[in-house]
Amino acid sequence: MRKYLFLLFIAIPFLFWSLWIAIPATAIKTMLEDSAVGGELWLEVKGIKKGLFFNLSIDNMTFYNSGKSLVVLSNISGQINPLKVFILRIVCSFDGGFSGGRFSGHMDISKGSIRAEIGLNQASIADMRILSLAGVKGTGKISGQVRVQGDIGHVEFVTEEAKFEPAFFQGIMVPMNLFHKVTGSIEVRGNTINITSLTLEGKDIYARLKGNIKGKFIDAEMEIIPGKSLIENPLFIYEFDRYKVSPGYYVMPLKMNLTS
Numbered sequence: 001m002r003k004y005l006f007l008l009f010i011a012i013p014f015l016f017w018s019l020w021i022a023i024p025a026t027a028i029k030t031m032l033e034d035s036a037v038g039g040e041l042w043l044e045v046k047g048i049k050k051g052l053f054f055n056l057s058i059d060n061m062t063f064y065n066s067g068k069s070l071v072v073l074s075n076i077s078g079q080i081n082p083l084k085v086f087i088l089r090i091v092c093s094f095d096g097g098f099s100g101g102r103f104s105g106h107m108d109i110s111k112g113s114i115r116a117e118i119g120l121n122q123a124s125i126a127d128m129r130i131l132s133l134a135g136v137k138g139t140g141k142i143s144g145q146v147r148v149q150g151d152i153g154h155v156e157f158v159t160e161e162a163k164f165e166p167a168f169f170q171g172i173m174v175p176m177n178l179f180h181k182v183t184g185s186i187e188v189r190g191n192t193i194n195i196t197s198l199t200l201e202g203k204d205i206y207a208r209l210k211g212n213i214k215g216k217f218i219d220a221e222m223e224i225i226p227g228k229s230l231i232e233n234p235l236f237i238y239e240f241d242r243y244k245v246s247p248g249y250y251v252m253p254l255k256m257n258l259t260s
Contacts (some may be wrong), residue, residue: 021052023050025048025049025050026048028048028050028056028090029045029048031088031090031109031110032045032048032061032090032109033045035109035110035113035114042063042064043061043062043063043064044061044062044064045058045060045061046058046059046060046061046062047059047060054079054080054081054082055077055078055079055080056076056077056078056079056080056092056094057076057077057078058073058076058077058078058096059074059075059076060072060073060074060075060076061073061076065191068129069129070129070130071098071129071130072098072099072129073096073097073098073103074096074097074098075096075097076094076095076096077094077095077096078092078093078094078095079092079093079094080092084108088110089108089109089110090107090108090109090110091106091107091108091109092106092107093105093106094106094107098120098123099123099124099127099128099129100122100123100124100126100127101120101121101122101123101124101141101142101143102120102121102122103118103119103120103121103123104118104119104121105117105118105119105146107148113150114148114149114150115148115149115150116146116147116148117145117146117147117148118145118146118147118148119144119145119146120142120143120144120145120146120157121143122141122142122143122160123141123142123143124139124140124141124142125138125139125140125141125142125159125162125164126138126139128142136164136167136176137164137165137167138162138163138164138165138176139162139163140159140160140161140162140163140180141159141160141161141162142157142158142159142160142162143157143158143160144156144157144158145157151189151190152187152188152189153187153188154185154186154187154188155184155185155186155187155188156184156185157182157183157184158181158182158183158184159180159181159182159183160181161180162179162180162181162182163177163180164176164177164179165177169218169254169256172252172254172256173239174222174252174254175224175239175240176200178202178203178205178230179200179201179202179205179207180201180202180203181200181201181202182198182199182200182201183197183198183199183201184197184198184199185197185198186198191214191215192212192213192214192215193212193213193214194212195209195210195211195212195213195220197210198210204226204227204228204229204230205224205225205226205227205230206224206225207222207223207224207225208222208223209221209222209223209254210223211254216257217255217256217257218254218255218256218257219254219255220254220255221251221252221253221254222251222252222254223249223250223251224240224243224249224250224251224252225248225249225250226240226248226250231247231248240252
């Protein structure tokens with residue numbers, strides 16, 4: 001009996017390993033790409049390779065929305081849970097590169113469905129395509145957390161040593177250059193980005209942004225609370241007095257199409 005139990009103990013992992021070897025990398029690629037399909041969102045996976053011991057490497061994964069590249073993950077390596085693969089699920093931990101920084105996390109994927117939690121560390125603001133598409137340009141680092149459930153994503157982030165350029169939207173100048181720290185929480189549903197909480201801090205100035213971006217259209221407003229040094233600055237008065245609601249409180253409406 002002990003002999004048979006020993007043989008069974010050896011045979012089970014060998015069976016799982018044999019089945020893993022038999023699954024083509026293209027099948028895993030298809031599962032990954034199918035998991036992110038939803039409305040205008042889709043995923044492209046390139047350079048996927050299987051390792052011998054339930055590990056996986058991917059050259060890059062690119063998320064697209066409305067035909068535009070939003071997020072590129074590169075040099076990805078992951079460890080697969082072998083017990084899940086054979087019921088057509090991919091459960092794995094992974095890490096890799098993102099916009100000059102690093103990311104790590106875990107995900108659970110089945111056909112047409114995805115759940116994931118990802119931590120971002122020290123990504124470059126200048127290299128983040130999703131920001132440039134929204135008209136925001138600058139330098140510095142950004143870190144945060146991303147949670148994905150199907151086509152719904154929740155993102156929390158904070159910038160470090162940020163320096164932004166002024167942003168121009170159809171003739172309206174948004175004074176991003178006055179801020180050096182941005183802390184935010186946004187929710188992505190399909191092609192709509194809801195700004196649930198976004199604060200901007202600078203020297204003698206504070207602002208809040210709320211609203212949403214749907215497709216290429218932004219419907220939001222920025223509340224600006226400048227300090228005394230800015231309120232008394234003629235350049236600030238000239239540029240922003242039209243948005244004045246009360247002393248020390250300005251509201252800038254942002255309702256416009258974003259640049260391509």
